[in-house]
Amino acid sequence: MFARSFLVASFLSTVVGLAAAQAPRTDVGDQPATGWRSVGDGTPSVARAAPAPAAPAPTTPAPASADRAATTSVPAPAGPAALPNDRGQVWRDYDISDYTLRVTSTERPEQAIVDWILRETGYEAWHGETLSILSCGPRKLRVYHTPEMQAVVAGVVDRFVGSQAESRAFALRIVTVDQPNWRAKAQGLLRAVEVQTPGVQAWVLQKENAAILLADLRRRSDYREHSSPHLLVNNGQSTVVSSMRGRDYIRDVTLRSDAWPGFQQQTGQVDEGFSLEFCPLLSLDGGTIDATVKCTVTQVEKMVSVTLDVPTTVAPRQRTTIEVPQISHFRFHERFRWPTEQVLLIGMGMVALPTPNAGKPLVAGIPLPLGTSPARADLLVFVEGRGKTADTPQDTRSAGREAKTYHGRY
Secondary structure (H helix, E strand, O other): OHHHHHHHHHHHHHHHHHHHHHHOOOOOOOOOEEEOOOOOOOOOOOOOOOOOOOOOOOOOOOOOHHHHHHHOOOOOOOOOOOOOOOOEEEEEEEEEEEHHOOOOOOOOOOHHHHHHHHHHHHHHOOOOOOEEEEEOOOOOEEEEEHHHHHHHHHHHHHHHHOOOOOOOEEEEEEEOOOOOHHHHHHHHHOOOOOOOOOOEEEEEEHHHHHHHHHHHHHOOOOOOEEEEEEEEEEOOOEEEEEEEEEEEEEEEEOOOOOOOEEEEEEEEEEEEEEEEEEEEEEOOOOOEEEEEEEEEEEEEEEEEEEEEEEEOOOOOOOOOEEEEEEEEEEEEEEEEEEEOOOEEEEEEEEEEOOOOOOOOOOOOOOOOOOOOOOOEEEEEEEEEEEEEEEOOOOHHHHHHHHHHEEEEEE
């Protein structure tokens, strides 16, 4: 009896288990679960884990530049609605087209106006505490500054665009004499003007007296005239008179096993001679001339020899020589003002002789005597205004070429 009851209970328990296994199950979120049951081993059922929810579709990342822009861009600070005028600054526009259309010798003639304004006012006047603006285009000059500074700028602009702003003819003579004793005889003809450069003197003299002085200098055996061009210069523009010549020398050697004699010489070049830049600006009435004169003289005094060892397998005691140039430089840059009807004379002092290859032996291979000093001479520059001349593009360009390619022939 007990065994029968036990069998019935086991049968009922099995039926209930089968019914429970076949009943539907739900997981969190009402997602159907999948399960399985081992057959014949009595292992309890194991439920399979529900699949994870699908991940959101990946989005395309923004470009790195956009990220940087988003992270680094900040709103620009708002500027003042109007320019500060704590010193009473005012804005003015100047029409310079009458001048820029006339000048054809340079691509940017308006730059000369800016340069002369800075010479008149000083560079520091535009870079100090007072807010200022100086902007120039081919047709218009824009200035923001105090009324006093505007008056100076207006005066400079008038000198460029006025009727006197046409091309002017000038005569430049660059001469040297070995001794400065010419001053003793010419003292009564000269009127000294102020010069800032040490060792340099300047004078003005009448044109008749300048002709007398030149005639006396030409009688001297040590007189040399290096150039005497007649220049056609636009008012305010620069022109250059130059006589430069390259001088080659051996500056170094490089060892080379693939070339005979086992090394290769490296050559260099140094330019010697003189260069003079002249930039005139006439006054509004044409009575005076303002001009900047910039002079550079370069002289190779001598070549200092240095002996180097360049041993090779064939010639272990082989030597060669390189050269180190001993150079003398003279530089001068000043501004002068003198009457149009007079001649400006600048005495640069005893400087390097502005003749290329000065001090070289007359016959190649014969060295100069020991103790021979580099050539020095008293350099003189005569500047004479020749008056107004016709302004044509052809004449202006040809004058510029003559001035820049002049090599001392006269």
